[in-house]
Every structure is written in C-alpha cells, then in structure tokens.
Amino acid sequence: MTEAVAPRKGRPRSADADVAILAATRAALAELGWGGVTMGDVAVRAGVAKTTLYRRWPSKNELVVDAVAVLFDELEMADLGSLRADIESVVRQFADLLARPESQAALLALFAEASRDPALRRRVREAIIHPQKRLVHQGRAAAQARGELAPDASPEAADADVDIIFDTIAGTVEHRMLVSGECADPEWISRFTTLLLTPLTALPQNPAGSV
Amino acid sequence: MTEAVAPRKGRPRSADADVAILAATRAALAELGWGGVTMGDVAVRAGVAKTTLYRRWPSKNELVVDAVAVLFDELEMADLGSLRADIESVVRQFADLLARPESQAALLALFAEASRDPALRRRVREAIIHPQKRLVHQGRAAAQARGELAPDASPEAADADVDIIFDTIAGTVEHRMLVSGECADPEWISRFTTLLLTPLTALPQNPAGSV
Amino acid sequence: MTEAVAPRKGRPRSADADVAILAATRAALAELGWGGVTMGDVAVRAGVAKTTLYRRWPSKNELVVDAVAVLFDELEMADLGSLRADIESVVRQFADLLARPESQAALLALFAEASRDPALRRRVREAIIHPQKRLVHQGRAAAQARGELAPDASPEAADADVDIIFDTIAGTVEHRMLVSGECADPEWISRFTTLLLTPLTALPQNPAGSV
C-alpha cells in the first residue's frame, strides 16, 4: 500500500484537469513543436487557468515529460516464439512511436533539456528509460527460456548486456529517424535486427558472444 | 580558392570578431547549456555588439551550429591496419568528443532544434552529419582494400550499409553518453566494437552478411 | 437592541472571529499599508479561513472600512467652556488619530477607493464622515448656547456653515499631516484654531460673519 490515502483537507485537485492538461500538451506539441508549446496556450486548450498548471508541474519541462511518458506505456514485449520476431516487433513498435509528431517534437528536446538538468534527467529516466529497458530484460529472459541465448554468466554481465543492447536499439532507431530523418521501413528493421542478432547468437566460445 | 574575394567597398569585417564570437558561444554553451546561451551574453563575452552577431549569423541557431561544427572537424579515420582498430579508434574519438561539456550541451539541443527547422536541419547535415558519414565510407573502403570486407555488391547496397552502420555508431554512443548518462570506457568500446564487427565479418553466404 | 437575533439554524458565527479579523486587519494595515493588506494574510493573522472573511464582508474594501471606522469612534466633543478650547480639543484629537500608523495608511487609501466606488463612498460617509460632522454640530450648538455664536439664521445656512467648517478642519489637518507630512504640534493647532475662530466670531453685521 504505497499511497496511505492521507485524507487531505481542502478541495481536492481535479482529476479531470490532469487528463485535460496532458492531452492539451500533447496536442500543442504535435501542432507546434517543442518551442511552440506555451504554458498559456496549454492552459487555454485544457480549459484551465495557468496557475493550475504551475500548481501541479514546476515548469514546462516536467509537464512535457509526463505528457509524453504515457506514450511509451504502449510499448510491450510480446513473446512471439523467436528472438528475431521479438526484436523486430519491439523495434517496429518503437519506430511507429517515433513516427508520431508529438514524440518527434518532444523526445530530442526532452533529452536535450535533461542533459543539463539533473532533476529532469532523473524524471526522464524513471518515466521513459527504465520502462523501456524492462522490455529488453523481458525479451532476453524469454530467449534464454527458449534456449536461444545462454543463461546469465552473472547479474553484472547481464546488466551490461541489457545496457548495451538497449542503447543500441534506442539510439540507432532514434538517430535514423530523428537525426538522419529517414524512415524505418520493414526492410530496414529486418537488416537492423540481423545486425543485432548475429553477435547475440554467435558461438558461445567467442569471447564476444556475451555482448 | 577560398572566396571570390569580391573586394567590397567600405570597412571590412573584423576577422577577430568571428573567432571571438565562436569561442564565446562555445564557452557560454559549456557553462549554461543551450537554453542559457543568450545573444546578448555572447556579445558581451566576445566584446562585441549584438548587431555584429546578427550581421554575420541570421539567428542564434546558425551561430551555435557554426560554433559547434568545428569540434567535429577533428574526427578522423586513421588507417590502423585492421577494421577492429579503425572502428575502436573512431568510436573512442567520438566518445571523447561527447565527453566535453560544450558538445554535450550542444549536440542534442542542436538535433532537437533541427528536427523542426528544415533550414537548420540542412545546415546540421552539411556541417556535422556528412563529414562523419565520410569516416564510415573511408573505413569501409580501407577494410575492403585489406580484404576484410567483401567488395560492394552495388552502390545502393553500399550506401545502405554505410547508413545503417553510421546510425548505429552515432546513435548508440550518443544514447549511452547523453541519455543513459554513462561513460564509454575502453571496455565498453571493445564490447560495442565486437557487436558491430561480428555481423560485418560474418560468412558472406549469409544473406545478412551485408548489413 | 443589537439585532432581531433571528435564531438561525446551524452553527452560529463565532463572535470572536469578528474581533480577531478586525484587529488583524488593522495590524496588517499599520505594517504594510493599504496595498500590502491581503485577504489571505489577514485570514492567517486572524487564524481564520479566507472563506470566513468573505462570508462576513463582501470585499476587502468594506472590511478595511469597518476595521478603521472604530478608530473614529473615540473622537468626541467635550464642552470645555469656550469655543476656542473646544476647537483645539477636537483638532488635537484628530491630529492624534492621524499620527497613528494604521490611520495614516488607511485614511487616504480609503478616500481614494471611495472616490470611484459609490457603495464604498456611502459606507465611508456613514461610518466616518457623518459621525465627525456631528462633532461640529455639537460644538456649534454649545457655542450658541454660550452666546459665542449667533443663532442659526436658517437650517440651510446652519448646514452650509457646518459643512464648510468641517471640510476646513478635516481637510487641513489631513493635508498637513498626510500630504505635507508635517506634524500638528500644539503651536500649529493654536494658530490654526485662531485662523478658524477669527471669521467665526467676527462682527455679526458683517454679511460674511456667518461662514
């Protein structure tokens, strides 16, 4: 029981407002891009006073993280029976997500802000990075259960493997779509999956087998 | 032939100013981050009037690109005799670059701005992306010359290979260092190089050998 | 008979609260001046919810009038046996009142607000102006009884006399203390009383004798 439900006094915060504000933020983001999002504008779209925004989020940055974070909740690692299928599936989901204008406008800007604001970085990590890393853990465990991957040598090695795979998948897809500005069509996804799969399934005696 | 040098009339622009401005911009960037860089502040640091900035760069964005672009000029692909050594070298150089605070503050912010400003995107591509991609081309050609990689099946396939490798290297290193916030030490570089090298040098009959 | 005491249902209003609120208002007024008085602040000082303030006074203006009005209740016209003594006494009382910081902060601010808010103006007149004017009436009647002043020629003339004397006393003392910012010491009071007394006691055949 995390929330002791402390029956606080005074008028409770409107739950509707939260929903309306986050939706308005995403809408503004998709329409105007990061720089175009204005607290005043979001407030108007949400039918809410600017003060209400500031009462709940200390600044534009944290608001946008929260507004965008939910988009990542839809990512999931479905066990499709093979490591290749699982990887292709999650890459495709991520590519689809990055094809949406609100993600596109938000993600890099968010990372940019986070790179010099420790509090925001922490929030981004909790709301976005960690949930995504979980997917890699799941896929890896499933592949181990199927015998496609060797069992963990040690917890530390497992974490290092997850980290490098996660950074490779996330970084590469983001770079292709948001920086190089090219799409991630099925063909590219297949090629990229092969690139990932080859070292993962390489002979275990290869010292790099555990990447 | 640097410029047609059309010896325009009137007082020529101070060459010192350009240098001072770009240096001031990098300094401000390292100290305050992208959002903290102010045209007025840069002008003061450079001992120059704000007008002078705007006479030479149309806006803050282009100024910062130019200020940062030179950082990437130092990257080079030295032929070290083996593909592994070449890759490790360029990854290390890139990691060292991203470890500097001004690059850290600038790169993601630059990409973020570019993702919604076509003119800036073009400028980023010309000043930063293309020069880096050239490195991949060079390394690939050297490896082919050494017989480590198969010759190009076709120019299109070669381009596709270069693109995917470039996005993977750049994206992964950036994501690890700027988003995940972890360092790229020699051990990690070695592991990441192995991850790249395995599919590249896989058996040629494997249709995915050409990644 | 204070009120018809209609014993309304529900919890009765706390009488202590009224006292605490008015005292808190005067305290805030003395410390911060009119513009510094905040409903929230008054509520906190009085240990009361903001709602309670608004349940009892329709707005900040009326609250401050009520808080300040009681200060003027202490003014009184004591019959000291001569018109000069009576005038000096009431001028001194008024000067003492205006020397207190809460009156100083409140009076002009109150008049300023009232000058553009008819409802407030009415309230100020009833709570402050009329009671003061009554003093002039009393003093005049006493002087007439003593034979120092001629009897009223007509009720209208009497009212006009009271008005002009009242505006002169109140306006002059206020202007000296609050605008010119100088004190009203006994010497000044004496001089001012002489200034008033001379025309009042001038020869009756002088058509201006009835000022």
Added chain:
Amino acid sequence: MTEAVAPRKGRPRSADADVAILAATRAALAELGWGGVTMGDVAVRAGVAKTTLYRRWPSKNELVVDAVAVLFDELEMADLGSLRADIESVVRQFADLLARPESQAALLALFAEASRDPALRRRVREAIIHPQKRLVHQGRAAAQARGELAPDASPEAADADVDIIFDTIAGTVEHRMLVSGECADPEWISRFTTLLLTPLTALPQNPAGSV
C-alpha cells in the same frame, strides 16, 4: 546650464513616446480610474511596448505622478489687484482642476501611495506640492506690495504662514470635492475666501494677525 547634454551613446529615446505614454496614462485614468490603469493597457493606448514603459518609469506610481503633474502646471497666480480676487481666482482654478476626472482619479490615490512610499512622496512633493506652494508665496508677496498684508516679520514666520495657508486651501478644497463629494461653486468659493481673508486682514495688534 543644468543639462551638460552628455551626448549619450546608443539609440536615443523617442521623445514622442514620452508624450504618447503620458497622454495615454491620463486618458486611461479618466476612463477607468486609478485601479483600472494597467501598464499593458497604457502601452497599447500609447502604441508602445510595455518594456518601453518600464525602461522609463520604474512603476505605475511614478508614471502616474508624472502624467498628472503637468495638469498642475496650468495653475497660476495672476495679480488681479486685490487679495480677495487673487485668492478666489486660484481657488477656482484648483476647483476646476479637481473637477476633471483624471485629477479626481489620480490625486487621492497618489497621496495614498505616497503616504507609505518615501520615494514617491518625494516625487509628489517636487512635482506637485512645491509648484503649488509657490502660488501662495506669489500671492502673499503681491498683497504685501499692495499694502494689504503686513511685511514679513521673519523668514521663518513667513514660511509658517505660507504652509498653513497652503494646507488650508488645498486640504479644504480637496476634502470638499473628493471626500465630501460636493462641488465648489462660486458661492462656496466666495464664502471660503471670506473665511480665509478675515484672519489674514485682521488688525495687526491681534496676536493672530499673522496666521
């Protein structure tokens, strides 16, 4: 030569803007009253950016003083040949001034603010009070030249006389018009002038002759 004309650098401030802003302030004052005057509104009316207002006046208060002060410049003490005529003239001018809505809205509010802001009080004194006091000095000197008033006993006594007469005229007219809310018609002016004139011209052996 007061202004050494220091040939300051940079773009000079627009003189038109000052005029437009002060006019806009007076207009807003007359329409909306003190509380209704908004920096943003004044800026719009003046066709000027809000920044420009704040660059020239530190706050609303000082702006309004300056806007209103010019109204008092039109007051003048014309030598009409007799003390009564002179007094009636200046009282009438002052009454006319206070009949204008912008003065009405501004004056008390200004005095109220000034009563707790020393800087503003100084500004009010310099811009409004002193120029008005000068009128009393002039009228007094003229009456002495004509032999209607005795010469100064001493400079201190003269100042005290001027002070008390000034506070009486200004305070009484303001109180009647702005607090009591009644007009100052010729009849009232005549009565009030008599009230003033009687002690001023009383027999010199009367110790109150020098009021």
Added chain:
DNA sequence: CAATAACCGAGACGGTACGTCGAGTCTTTGG
C-alpha cells in the same frame, strides 16, 4: 586627400512568454 560606403559600439524599440501574486469563488471534510 576627400568622399563614400560598410563597418562598429551602444542601447532603445516592439514583441512574446515567462513565472508569480492577489482577489474572489468553489468544493471538500468535519464540527
């Protein structure tokens, strides 16, 4: 050597968004 044209510094300008604050209202829980 003077004219001229482009440069330079300083700083005011119109705008736009920011984040804060106070007034007055509304909505809870609890006497």
Added chain:
DNA sequence: CCAAAGACTCGACGTACCGTCTCGGTTATTG
C-alpha cells in the same frame, strides 16, 4: 448551517530574451 483548508479562474504584474532599429563614430577603398 458554519468553519478550515486549499484548489480554482482570472487578470495584472514586472522580467527576460529575441531580433530589429537608429544613433554617433570608425576604418578602408575609391575618385
């Protein structure tokens, strides 16, 4: 029905930065 608490709407505040403009004054090249 009252009270305390605190969230709510609204609107003004004063600040900061952007990118433009207008000054007086300074170099170069050209006539």
